[in-house]
Amino acid sequence: MKTPFVKCVAAILSKDLRAEIRARELVSVMALFSLLSVLVFSFALELDRGAREEAVSGVLWVTLIFASLLGFNRSMAQEREQGNLDSMLLAPVSRAAIYVGKLLGNFIFTLIVGLVMLPLMTVLYGLDLLDGWVILTMVVGIFGFASIGTLLATMTVQTRAREALLPIAMLPIVLPFLLTAARATKGILSGAPAAEWQGPLGMLGAICVIYLALCLLLYEYVLEE
């Protein structure tokens, strides 16, 4: 008898959420990293207003990707260190449910960091990033990162080199997300006509769906005892 899919997803998700509320380990590390990254970028690029408008979406998405790398690695490493992976494998649950549970957790934590970054960058860069379309792009983009990242982190955490391998595996595969999301965000922020940024946004959604479907199908093969 397998535990129903939704119940299982909810159980894994609530476990992750409760652990995070207690320890506040993931979100705080990711948020701190993002803050530092945004500051480092603004010092390194010494931006005037025009250049800031050009660069802000790039800074936002690069920061988000690196923060999420940090988060996904940490989240899977915790599972492994505490032996959760092995016990979940023993439990009568489908692998896809484990995947969706972990994916939702990773997605929510990264999204929180993203949503914190928006007002922060609005203040630091003097540009209004709190726009409905920007937030939508962020939700879709982060969901895309998380769907790839959860699968790849599950893979790399089972190797000896662990933390080092996730960026190598993940960065090239998420580049399409990064490019489309950054282009859409840039278009929205510069006030370009909708037709100009809806293309990249639609493409972002399409890639997101393709990768999600593939990851759902393939997850069972990266979780093997």
Added chain:
Amino acid sequence: MLMKTAITVLALAFALLTNVVTLAQDGEEPRAPYFQSRAFNVPILAGWDDQSGESFAQFHLAEAQATIRTTTRAERDPIAAAEAELAMLTSLRAPPPSYSGKVNLADGTWHVLVYDLEEETTASVMARVAADRVAVISFIERDPAARTAVLTLARSDGSHEVASREMIFAADTLAATAPSDLLQEESVTLPSGEWAVYAGEGMTVMGLVFGNDSYVALQQGEQGDLAALADAYNRTLLGFFITPDNRHYLALALAVVFVILGALVGSLFWRERGLRKDLTVLEELARAEE
């Protein structure tokens, strides 16, 4: 399973190929035939007598006694090349040009010259430096009853009014009259584009605006086939281009292809050699143990 993969690959290959083939059939639209040479390419003028040789394209229209000739010359100076070309073509000595100017077209700076030669001959010449030679496109009209000239003007601000004003100004310069009262007539559409027509006393002027440039043709005396002449000259001019010489890039690209394929195949050999070395060592060890 292997069969299935093979079938899929073959089906894909087939789909691609049919795509390419149908496209190739669609793609072969009737296109103006070209005179092609290493040095330059120009459209072949239909209805004109083709007198082209190996290194020059020459077309003659008997009823207008007009010749359009394109070639490249070894003279370094465009004006010298133009005059040498005329001397060769007409065996007449070129007087100072009646009109002389320069225009910047997409492919370079052209010298625009109009000469009134003896024996009722008018020559309009465009010349530009092309690599180590000079490309010359000449239009020669020998009709004693008419004087026909064609020239190219670059206009700066892109408006039709400025263009037509410049055309009229150029026409006045050519016709050597005071500011004329040319009247605009209906425009005509020719293969090279839509031409505006102006008529004055004993004179017809036609103008074409193409991109940022305007083209003017003028005919004095007996009015005849100005439209056909202007159209033919401008098709030659607009269709003129030099095939770029990029053999070095092709050689570079081929070198890259061979280096990468060589590295791929070479790495197989290299790893095979390492493997054999290891096996030899292992065999020797095994023999030593016995």
Added chain:
Amino acid sequence: MADKAKSLPGELRIEGPPQPRALRLLTVVTVLGFAATLVLGLGLAGVDIQQGEIQRIFYIHMPSFFGAFTAFGLTVAGGLLYLARKSEKWDRIALAGVEVGLAFSLINLLTGAIWARPIWNTWWTWDPRLTSAAIMCLTYAAYLMLRAGIEDAGRRRAFMSVYGILAFVTVLITLFIIRIVPETIHPMIVGASPQKAQGSFEATSGVVIALIPSLLLWLTLMPITIIWHRVRLEERMEALHRLKMQALSE
């Protein structure tokens, strides 16, 4: 002693197992075919009067992408079959597919850059299709790095099968991006070129005569022959590795 050498499996003999006749034949046909397509493309097809001689590189540029497509497609097939059957031979095909496909896509990328220099007046531009082709190369380079980083052989095979399947999405994006993002300046030979395409040329009969054999060769014989050789090498390398492990544990 002599008997023992004979009793060794073919992979562990120094000269290796004898090559199947089909492979020898395939190798000869591929080499001759490659030479023939070069003759067709560099000799028999006419010069493109608009672009000049450099246009001839197209007879390698586009087919090499499709060669990479076949090779990466074999990686996907190998990965799926490995996950389904757990037989190592499928994983070897997947690995060989990545190595060959990566080399072919590098050829595609570099010949494209060299073509672009005289035609677009730049070696590289961040055009959607060029960008996605570069991402594709990086993804498969990451495959090889990642593969080297996983020690456990069983895990390595399973993980790399998954990664090989995921990576193929970048190939499909590169193939279809012209239809998705039509603002590319990359010319399209199959179907109508986008409005902004720069450097397209007519697919005349001469072009087709030179292109089709080359496309066929790169789509089938080139990747399959090299992958076959690579798979045989991998078999021997794995056998040697096992032998070494055995020797160490004794």
